[in-house]
Amino acid sequence: MASAPANLAADSVRPLEVDALVKSFGAIKAVSGVSLELLGGECLGLLGPNGAGKSTVIRAIVGRVIPDAGRISVFGSAAGSAEARAALGWIPQDLAVYPRLTCKENLLSFGRYHGLSGRKLTESVAWCLDWAALQDRAGELAKNLSGGMKRRLNMAAGIIHRPRVVLMDEPTVGVDPQSRIRIFEMIEALRTAGTAIVYTTHYMEEAERLCDRIAIVDHGRIIALGTNEELVYTAFASRSQVTARFAGSSPEIAAWVERRGGKMVDSAALFTIASSIEIAGLLEDAAKDGLELADVSLRRPNLESVFLHLTGRELRD
Amino acid sequence: MIFAIVRTAMAALRRDLAALALSFVLPLAFFSIFAVIFGGQHDTVPRIKVIVVDQDQSAASHQLVSGLERDGSLAVSTRPASKAKEPRPPEFNAATAEAAVKAGDVSVALVIPQGWGQNPVSFGSADRDPGIELLNDASDSIAPQIVAGLLQKTAITAMPSVMAEKGTQYTEQFIGGFTPEQRKRAEANVAQLRKFANTPATSGSETSPAGPSSAGLIAVHARSVMGQSQNKNIISFYAAAIGVMFLLFTASGSAGALLDEAESGALDRVLSSRVTMTALLAGKLTFNMLLAFAQLIVMFLWAWGVFHLDFFSHIPGFVVMGICTAFAVAAFGILLASICHTRAQLGAVSTLLILIMSSIGGSMFPRYLMPPAMQHAGLFTINAWAIDGFTKVFWRDLPVTALWPQIAVLLSIGTALFFIARRIARRWEFA
Numbered sequence: 001m002a003s004a005p006a007n008l009a010a011d012s013v014r015p016l017e018v019d020a021l022v023k024s025f026g027a028i029k030a031v032s033g034v035s036l037e038l039l040g041g042e043c044l045g046l047l048g049p050n051g052a053g054k055s056t057v058i059r060a061i062v063g064r065v066i067p068d069a070g071r072i073s074v075f076g077s078a079a080g081s082a083e084a085r086a087a088l089g090w091i092p093q094d095l096a097v098y099p100r101l102t103c104k105e106n107l108l109s110f111g112r113y114h115g116l117s118g119r120k121l122t123e124s125v126a127w128c129l130d131w132a133a134l135q136d137r138a139g140e141l142a143k144n145l146s147g148g149m150k151r152r153l154n155m156a157a158g159i160i161h162r163p164r165v166v167l168m169d170e171p172t173v174g175v176d177p178q179s180r181i182r183i184f185e186m187i188e189a190l191r192t193a194g195t196a197i198v199y200t201t202h203y204m205e206e207a208e209r210l211c212d213r214i215a216i217v218d219h220g221r222i223i224a225l226g227t228n229e230e231l232v233y234t235a236f237a238s239r240s241q242v243t244a245r246f247a248g249s250s251p252e253i254a255a256w257v258e259r260r261g262g263k264m265v266d267s268a269a270l271f272t273i274a275s276s277i278e279i280a281g282l283l284e285d286a287a288k289d290g291l292e293l294a295d296v297s298l299r300r301p302n303l304e305s306v307f308l309h310l311t312g313r314e315l316r317d
Numbered sequence: 318m319i320f321a322i323v324r325t326a327m328a329a330l331r332r333d334l335a336a337l338a339l340s341f342v343l344p345l346a347f348f349s350i351f352a353v354i355f356g357g358q359h360d361t362v363p364r365i366k367v368i369v370v371d372q373d374q375s376a377a378s379h380q381l382v383s384g385l386e387r388d389g390s391l392a393v394s395t396r397p398a399s400k401a402k403e404p405r406p407p408e409f410n411a412a413t414a415e416a417a418v419k420a421g422d423v424s425v426a427l428v429i430p431q432g433w434g435q436n437p438v439s440f441g442s443a444d445r446d447p448g449i450e451l452l453n454d455a456s457d458s459i460a461p462q463i464v465a466g467l468l469q470k471t472a473i474t475a476m477p478s479v480m481a482e483k484g485t486q487y488t489e490q491f492i493g494g495f496t497p498e499q500r501k502r503a504e505a506n507v508a509q510l511r512k513f514a515n516t517p518a519t520s521g522s523e524t525s526p527a528g529p530s531s532a533g534l535i536a537v538h539a540r541s542v543m544g545q546s547q548n549k550n551i552i553s554f555y556a557a558a559i560g561v562m563f564l565l566f567t568a569s570g571s572a573g574a575l576l577d578e579a580e581s582g583a584l585d586r587v588l589s590s591r592v593t594m595t596a597l598l599a600g601k602l603t604f605n606m607l608l609a610f611a612q613l614i615v616m617f618l619w620a621w622g623v624f625h626l627d628f629f630s631h632i633p634g635f636v637v638m639g640i641c642t643a644f645a646v647a648a649f650g651i652l653l654a655s656i657c658h659t660r661a662q663l664g665a666v667s668t669l670l671i672l673i674m675s676s677i678g679g680s681m682f683p684r685y686l687m688p689p690a691m692q693h694a695g696l697f698t699i700n701a702w703a704i705d706g707f708t709k710v711f712w713r714d715l716p717v718t719a720l721w722p723q724i725a726v727l728l729s730i731g732t733a734l735f736f737i738a739r740r741i742a743r744r745w746e747f748a
Contacts, residue, residue: 094581
């Protein structure tokens with residue numbers, strides 16, 4: 001988990017404020033009353049499964065979705081205004097680059113769209129190529145790059161104008177582990193430079209590694225918000241989780257798990273215990289009721305556990 | 318197994334409505350268009366517009382003009398059409414008639430010279446002066462031949478007294494003099510024929526088809542007012558006609574980049590920057606316009622290099638027409654891209670529309686050879702106005718100022734299409 005920056009509450013005008021955001025697409029309510037604040041230099045994670053409404057929130061912030069209700073301000077300016085556009089950098093989930101242009105040509109194009117020109121544009125392109133480790137691929141057509149390189153170019157195109165707030169919408173989707181690590185390093189470099197970031201993901205480990213605070217999003221609502229530790233503590237205090245697998249899978253096992261206060265998740269029984277000595281009692285009861293245990297493990301709760309605890313579903317569902 | 322593949326292909330085709338439309342609607346549309354152009358001609362034979370200038374003002378010339386006016390195949394005019402509440406314009410003279418042919422207002426003008434009535438019948442000697450001058454526009458190779466033939470026919474049917482009188486003179490000259498009794502009878506018959514010539518013709522003779530020219534009763538001197546090289550004129554026509562059709566294809570294909578960008582998400586990203594939708598579309602329009610203009614330059618340079626088209630003495634007209642045409646086709650492409658939702662849809666819709674526009678608008682078959690209704694329908698296409706403009710420049714050698722109708726229409730079409738495209742493109746702006 002990255003450490004929280006010192007200037008979290010220093011700025012009087014927040015880089016980003018979202019208040020009671022509502023957006024429906026036809027009969028589907030994508031976002032229902034999301035409110036959040038991004039502090040200066042902070043990385044705020046939006047963690048939730050696919051379809052939770054994370055991308056809609058991001059698209060509303062960049063002015064690509066008109067909310068049905070609610071208010072968004074970027075450094076005090078309304079979303080979609082010229083000031084907000086200049087302050088925001090958006091890295092969409094799609095590979096939104098020109099496939100038939102080279103890396104450098106892509107960056108030059110997006111730089112010009114943001115009003116850069118001359119030396120400033122040249123310097124920004126060089127900085128972005130360096131940041132994305134694409135200097136030696138500057139003349140390569142985007143369509144010929146590997147998946148990881150395309151992702152990095154996609155990110156570089158989003159920050160070509162050196163924005164103060166960057167919105168990253170699942171930037172590691174479909175990327176191999178090695179490229180993912182490279183992308184993490186790029187994000188950490190941005191954070192070191194003091195850029196405020198909103199990072200959406202459905203990967204718990206990414207949120208844990210990169211984000212100062214995490215908003216857990218489900219069905220268009222923020223159901224929990226805080227640091228990793230705060231979220232875990234709020235949900236579990238000092239309790240731990242026991243995962244038990246039984247031989248066979250009968251309705252009796254599920255009923256037994258429910259009687260004991262646990263949940264069946266993917267054919268495994270999940271129990272929350274206050275202390276490790278409770279494990280012995282669980283095992284004894286299982287044996288007494290004729291259940292054959294195949295495997296038992298004990299672990300500290302994490303964001304995945306928090307999500308499961310709050311929604312009754314796993315994050316990947 | 319084969320049946321399974323057929324079923325899969327049928328299911329895919331059912332869901333690709335654009336391809337389905339292309340497969341069934343396009344052939345029907347083309348069949349109908351060409352059926353109207355060629356098949357409908359027996360019902361509505363286009364009347365050939367002819368200007369007649371009677372410098373002679375003799376009895377013979379009056380009979381000839383009356384005979385031509387009565388012919389159902391010709392639309393004869395002796396003076397420009399008068400506008401409401403304006404005084405009647407003066408009759409055409411040789412110069413204004415030639416200008417009208419040059420401007421493409423009519424295909425043929427006939428000038429009956431002074432003194433023609435004294436010796437109207439040449440009996441085969443076409444070189445004998447003074448003959449009737451036939452001014453023609455080489456763009457229409459059929460009309461002058463028809464008019465020349467009808468002239469000979471009219472000489473027989475509308476000027477019987479002159480023919481008889483002339484025949485009597487030749488008989489006296491080559492065979493010997495008449496007796497007083499014979500002369501009296503001949504003069505009585507000629508008088509009867511003069512009387513007959515002044516009575517209206519029957520409807521049957523009005524609509525009777527013109528027979529092949531029997532060349533020689535009346536001396537006719539044909540002269541093309543558009544220079545002597547018909548081939549070069551045809552080349553300039555096809556450079557414009559084919560050029561505009563492919564410009565339309567290129568413009569719609571190029572504008573399709575918008576759909577690619579929308580699909581990849583690049584459009585969203587661009588619109589999240591300082592670029593507005595209006596600026597984006599204007600940028601695409603400008604690019605497509607430059608591309609189209611470059612295409613026209615290449616097309617006409619090729620015509621100059623390979624087919625010896627006189628390109629460099631028509632540069633101002635070419636530039637003006639090129640820019641206006643490029644603007645209109647670029648806006649057309651942007652509109653199609655904004656209407657369609659996928660590349661496949663754009664491909665089908667643009668092929669359908671462009672081929673129909675090209676066939677009606679004269680890119681495949683010259684409009685002046687089409688029935689009047691089709692010629693008017695062609696005015697709803699970019700092709701017709703562009704081709705008319707380029708024809709004025711390269712064929713008729715008209716100055717840039719004469720292009721104002723084409724310039725005004727093409728710029729209006731382009732502006733209107735762009736504004737409609739902008740309106741439709743709102744769907745990309747916000748969700």
